[in-house]
Amino acid sequence: MMIYYIFMDYQFLDDRVTDKFQKKLSVLAAVGPFTDGFNEFGASTALLAIAVLFHLSAIMSSLILASYWIGVGAGGMIGGIFSDKIGRKTLFVYDTIGMGVFALISAISFSGTFFFFSRLLLGFFIGIDYVAALPLISEYSPIKDRGKQLSFQKFFFTLGALLAIGEGLALTVLVGVYLAWRYIFITAAIPVFILFFLRKSMPESLRWAVENGKEERVKSIKKRLNNYGIKVNVDKNDLGEETSIKDNIKKFFSRPNARALIYIFWLGTAYSMTINLVSVYEPKFLSDLGATSTLSLLGSVISAALGLLGTFIVMITVDKIGRKNIGVAGFILSSIPMGVMYVAFTLHFATLPLIMSMFAIFYFINVGTIGTLQYVPAAELGGTRNRGLSMGWDKLWEFPTAAGAFALYAFLGPINSVLFDTIMPVIAGIILYILAIETKDKSLEYIEDETINENEEAHTFKDVEEE
Template sequence: MNKSYTTFISLIVALGGFLLGFDSAVISGAVKGISIYFNMTDEMLGFAVGCVIFGAMAGNLMSGYFADKFGRKSTLIVIAALFVISATWSALATNYTEFIIARIIGGVGIGGAILIAPIYIGEVAPANLRGRLVSFNQLNIVLGISVAYFSNYFLVNYGEESWRWMLGVEAIPALLYFLFLFLVPKSPRWLVQQCNKVAAAKLTLERIGGKEYADQTINEIQQNINLSESKGRLSDLFSSKYTTIMIIALGIAFFQQITGINAIFYYAPTIFEQAGGSTDASFLQAIVVGLTNLVFTLVAIALIDKLGRKPLLLIGTSVMTVALLMTTFAFNKATYSFSEDNMAKITNEETKQLLQPLSNNTYNSQTLLFNAVEAQLSKEQFIDFKRNQITNLISINAPLVLISILLYVAAFAISLGPVMWALISEIFPNKIKGIAISVVGFFNSLVSFSVTQIFPWELSNLGPTLTFAIYAILSLLAFLFVAKYVVETKGKSLEQLEQLFLKTK
């Protein structure tokens, strides 16, 4: 088995995950800059951050079709080009509409990369390496997130419009990805199933595992084609024989996002500022979040083909629940004081004067604080207070917030992060794989968009205590779902898995 060659092509394709992660996280550092430059309301800011997922939903829907029709490799090359365009344009944008369009283009790239890269890797990887190699995509996602946090930290003081540099630097790895993709072969399974190019597929498979492996794999693919019916349609997904598969896929796709991971990644500095940190300290803590994600994704890669998919999911979702309860506890115990020292920290002089009637008052919840402050300020001043001034008043166990967030990210990184994409690349039969992956990816992005869109509103209106309590409940539900529905897939070929799942109906 030529592990080095398989690993090489898998790493190249997984660079799409790096761009996905970078593009997703880099906006966290640009939030304050773009909100000021484009004069955004809470709703506009939520959409500016979340619109990339809106674009991803379009990419989800289109990428499966194009990957089946034109090939996985060709589709990935187009995706790389979209990342180049988006990074360059968003960095140069001069108005809100232009910025949104540029970000949505990048979102289309994200929606394609997050689905097609795992499919390609899953189709070229031998069964005993598939979980690990597919997880390279998640590893690159978290590596991209970490690099974005580092990049933001070093660029945050790079002039008044440092956000342009933060967003624009992505064009460099995007261009490299575009060029490197020309070095990888076309998927052998796609060549046989879609084009009947057996000889070309056999050459790639021989390079991966030798002649015997190539002959066996070609034979399995052809037998599977003979057993399959006509090409899958959207209506097929609702057939009773696919019920088990769709419950697993849609359920995991839902819980991966509804438990709040992208709220953490997109708004990490904002969360740490809510816990009383300075801007520089919050960016440093975001870097630690990214590194934690990276380290524990490596742990997941080491364990996924040994321990299995389901055990990792059970461990991860249970620890996520505990971590989110810790975060809830920390914010619930926070107090907000208008002491003389805290009042002196408020940077807006007009706001400071209007808040003088609240001097020496202390509030035990953010809701009570906002009710008192809103009565003293105009709408614009209140928005500024919630975004920029509240951190001057809070007294909280900040180390507990940091530890609980890191524990949550670590638990996600060994479970829902990489395992979802490994499962999605494995469980769908060839007949419906393209369209099913698109539908599940679209659903996953829709949930993610909803979470990131409402998170600023949740912090402002529900407060962090209730927000994180909701995520804790959802994480517990994720644990229960995994325990009841998820089926172990490690060590089986794609053709064996197809027979296994279809026999369950």
């Protein structure tokens, strides 16, 4: 069995191949985003039924839809603070209970108010899961595969969304829409209850434990990693000192980290302002062109399937092409299918196959590139003491930017919204080119020194190889 020696420059952790331990950690973490995608897109089937069952107004239906994202944002920020304070593993294990319980409670909802709060709390625990799981993956991943390991989480999110839409379509046919949504949420609860037991075998983040001076936890980590053939050599002199929540937050929002904060904010905001057009108007456009409700749902399945393919392609190329290049290209290329749609509608040659194709291509590009990147830089930037908060900062903007997008689309109307989605990605790509911080081939310590610490004495993966 091969043994790896890990010193406090983390070179042997950073330079090792992606091994059994890393693969297991990534899969166990990815069930969280899978559950997120399943629950988020499962709501589309639910909303068809609960508006009738619970006699909901359009406003209340919208609030229920928004409650999930509010929960994710709140869970991300609050959970991020505690992920940096008490460690990744505790949240990584026990948030699964909340995810499972509130999925089941959503399934037995008997009123709009009950469903609102169950969705809110479900989103809260899923938000917590992101800020525990992604920093944990980032802090263990080899440098040359870190983007791939983080992108794998988005792949599972998209897979969950696709399966939720497919299950919704199948169950609607088999048992009717008024029961289908309940089965979807029951299905969503099953894997996370199993996950509770499986995640217990994973260690705490070595980087977090060392930096916060957690000697007993380091000993436990050493034993667990040794089972996977990874030998950890930590001296007491390597241990840092624990800092307060106040100090962690202050450092995260310090001036040296301003560019990273703006970069993470813009990446998520610009994505939300463009991708939500598909979820809002795709069924309407297809319906106006004569599509049945089943065909419209099938269009969503095709778009989600191509989004999954796009995510897979980015997952296997992100560590070669780089985060910045993928992000800029993704935004600018997204404008092409939207431009074709706008011309087709204004010149009156729009057809059902053409519009379905353009939506699917847009989803392939936009979700595959920008959507996947939402899982990468936020988990790499900042420092070990505030990486959870960095992920929380990313999740915080999901609801307000999505709500802003919905309001803007309503104001502009369908055709002008397509024009907006033609122009906005180009603007977003240019701004991203200015803001982006490339993290490819860099250790987390180098990134921290380069940004939040403003220290140039660090080494990239390539530098280490040359030395």
